[in-house]
Every structure is written in C-alpha cells, then in structure tokens.
Amino acid sequence: MPLNLKHIELPAFRLKSGKVQEISVSYQVFGRALHTAPIILLNHALTGNSSVTDWWSELVGDDKVIDTKQFTVLAFDIPGNGYDGNIDHLIFNYQDWTLFDVGAAFAKALQLLNISFIDLGIGGSIGGALLWEMMAQQPELFGTIVPIAADWKATDWVIACCHIQELILSTSSKPVELARQHAMTFYRSPQGLQSKFIRGKDASSFKVQKWLDFHGIELKKRFSLPAYRLLNQLLASADAAGNHGEDIAAITATSQTVIELIAIDSDGFFVAHEDRRTFDLLKREKDINYHEISSVHGHDAFLIEHDQVKEILSGIFQNRLPKSSKIACNKIRWLKSA
Structure with missing residues (x-):
C-alpha cells in the first residue's frame, strides 16, 4: 500500500x-x-x-x-x-x-x-x-x-462483453485469470495482435497464447475476485x-x-x-x-x-x-x- x-x-x-x-x-x-x-x-x-x-x-x-x-x-x-x-x-x-x-x-x-x-x-x-x-x-x-x-x-456491445466476463468470473476454476485473458482480446485489436506477434511461436505454443497467459497470471497477483466482479458490474451499468x-x-x-x-x-x-x-x-x-x-x-x-x-x-x-x-x-x- x-x-x-x-x-x-x-x-x-x-x-x-x-x-x-x-x-x-x-x-x-x-x-x-x-x-x-x-x-x-x-x-x-x-x-x-x-x-x-x-x-x-x-x-x-x-x-x-x-x-x-x-x-x-x-x-x-x-x-x-x-x-x-x-x-x-x-x-x-x-x-x-x-x-x-x-x-x-x-x-x-x-x-x-x-x-x-x-x-x-x-x-x-x-x-x-x-x-x-x-x-x-x-x-x-x-x-x-x-x-x-x-x-x-454502456452500449449493448459493452454489456455483452461484461456479461461474458461475469459468466467466467462466476463459473471458472481460474476466474480472474481467464476473465483477464478474455478481456485482453477486446482491449486490444486484431491488427495490434498481428503486428505484435506475427504468428510467432515459442516451442509448441504461439507467443500470443503465452502473452495472454502472462496477463491472466499477473492480474491474479494484484486483483481479487470480489474487486473484479464489482468493477465489471459497474462498467456494465454506465448510464x-x-x-x-x-x-x-x-x-x-x-x-x-x-x-x-x-x-x-x-x-x-x-x-x-x-x-x-x-x-x-x-x-x-x-x-x-x-x-x-x-x-x-x-x-x-x-x-x-x-x-x-x-x-x-x-x-x-x-x-x-x-x-x-x-x-x-x-x-x-x-x-x-x-
């Protein structure tokens, strides 16, 4: 703190x-x-x-x-x-x-x-x-x-994204990690991910997959499940x-x-x-x-x-x-x- x-x-x-x-x-x-x-x-x-x-x-x-x-x-x-x-x-x-x-x-x-x-x-x-x-x-x-x-x-699109986030947070065994990975796919863009990774691979995995895994793990270290569920709810309620x-x-x-x-x-x-x-x-x-x-x-x-x-x-x-x-x-x- x-x-x-x-x-x-x-x-x-x-x-x-x-x-x-x-x-x-x-x-x-x-x-x-x-x-x-x-x-x-x-x-x-x-x-x-x-x-x-x-x-x-x-x-x-x-x-x-x-x-x-x-x-x-x-x-x-x-x-x-x-x-x-x-x-x-x-x-x-x-x-x-x-x-x-x-x-x-x-x-x-x-x-x-x-x-x-x-x-x-x-x-x-x-x-x-x-x-x-x-x-x-x-x-x-x-x-x-x-x-x-x-x-x-919050547009219908934002509400839809938040709805899926809430489902992940409510049902997943790794809620914060997987919700964060899902969120990164709409916080970034297809063009941006393509320019960043160019379909590159590390051993048997694509680099973009490891990047998503990293962001999920890192957020779990500093952000709790109750906090994520609250902020996701707030985002969907914007009006x-x-x-x-x-x-x-x-x-x-x-x-x-x-x-x-x-x-x-x-x-x-x-x-x-x-x-x-x-x-x-x-x-x-x-x-x-x-x-x-x-x-x-x-x-x-x-x-x-x-x-x-x-x-x-x-x-x-x-x-x-x-x-x-x-x-x-x-x-x-x-x-x-x-």
Whole structure:
C-alpha cells in the first residue's frame, strides 16, 4: 500500500437502490497541496488505481503534461477495488452497485475535502464513463472533462462483453485469470495482435497464447475476485443519462462544463463511432470537441500511444485551464475567507 494513500470513511452510504452500507474511499494527492493550485482529477480504468504516477508515468509528474509542479493531481480509488489491501474494504454485494453510486461516493468524498470545483477531470475507459456520471450528478463541479476511450453509457456491445466476463468470473476454476485473458482480446485489436506477434511461436505454443497467459497470471497477483466482479458490474451499468433514456443532451444542458472527447480509431470496446455520435448530437448546444488517437492497439491505446495523448492533452490544457482556474482561485479565496 502506498505511503501517501489516505482514506475517507463513509459509515452510512446510501446506494441508489436504497441499501445503506459502510464504505471506505481511498485517495492520493500528487503535486501541489489541495486548495493551492488548479485541481486535476484523474479517474482510473477497470484494473487501475490511485497511483497515477505509476501507471501513467509518461504523462503525470514534474514537468510532464500533467505537471505536478503546477497542479494538484487528485486520484480516488473506486470503492471496493482492493488497492489498499484491506479485505474489510472490499464490496461483496456487487450486484447492488452501479456507476451512479461511485459518482455519489466521490461527491461525498469531495465534500469532505472541501472541494467544490475541479478545473479538469481526465478518465480512461470506466474512468471516463465515471466523469460523465459525476458531471450529470454535479453540473457545476467541473470546468472541463476529458473522457478517453469512454462513453457516457454502456452500449449493448459493452454489456455483452461484461456479461461474458461475469459468466467466467462466476463459473471458472481460474476466474480472474481467464476473465483477464478474455478481456485482453477486446482491449486490444486484431491488427495490434498481428503486428505484435506475427504468428510467432515459442516451442509448441504461439507467443500470443503465452502473452495472454502472462496477463491472466499477473492480474491474479494484484486483483481479487470480489474487486473484479464489482468493477465489471459497474462498467456494465454506465448510464449518465439515467432516467432520460438516450437523451444525454437533457443532462448536459444543465451544465456549463466543457467536454473534450478523445476516442481511438481502432477501439473495439468503447468504439469511436459512439463518441462521434455524441459529438454530433451536442456540438450545436455545448462547448465540445472531438479528438481521435490513431493506433493499431485498440482500446488500450490510451495507455500505449503516449505521444499522441500528450499532444492532445497539451492543447486542452492550454485552451481550457486558464479560464477555469480563475474560477477555482475565486473559490479558494472564498474558502479561506469563510
């Protein structure tokens, strides 16, 4: 467990379903201290965690595009992801949970940290879907959100993939290992695997088979079955429009948040076509932009194509942070004088 991992206890957290339970939200802060600089919130992906300077080290750190010398970088762990190693913080009633509940838990945590405004939120995959959910629940929270390889909803395709994941997790004798192997086939792309392995063999096995075995074993070492089942359930439940059905425009109409969509042309999971549809739907009413990463690597390209991600984020930071950070500074002054 990282030395700077902190916890916020929510002893009577109410789920959307009405169930009340005790949960713990762990988090880390990097760079400038809270309330001294613009805040960048980073939401992790399904098997990620709050140690963003580790898994996104190419982008987060001193003098990097997400510069810890200039900004306060805040990262929460999705409750129940098991990163703190405390079995009491795992969530076993995973079917009671939706991504809405995670957004509500983060809202409670932010309130307890006296944070009422976040200059810029960035999230990949489920972390990006969570940004949509947080904006829907708190329309004034963000200056800008940057969902990467994500969508505001789980499509039928995402739900189908998660359904198979749940079947593997429920029935297999090696649930985490085999579910991870299955997931890697839609997190990557046929072109990417072909370019990586070229049908190469090691002894009697194809290299791609050993690569899948490796990823399954490695995830089992650091990710528990309850955590995987919960995160898979959350991913399948993504729906920022909520009771508005497919009308995400009705949700975004209540918010002044700028939306910067980043899709991946070869993404076979959160497909780029859905982000393009969202952009076309909202562009007449919202301050929204669409960016696309070109890659053979599929969904995971946002963790691989560092140069392209840096270039896109650099432009977003340059265009968006000066405007929103003025608002943040005003709120900081207000908090200090209160």
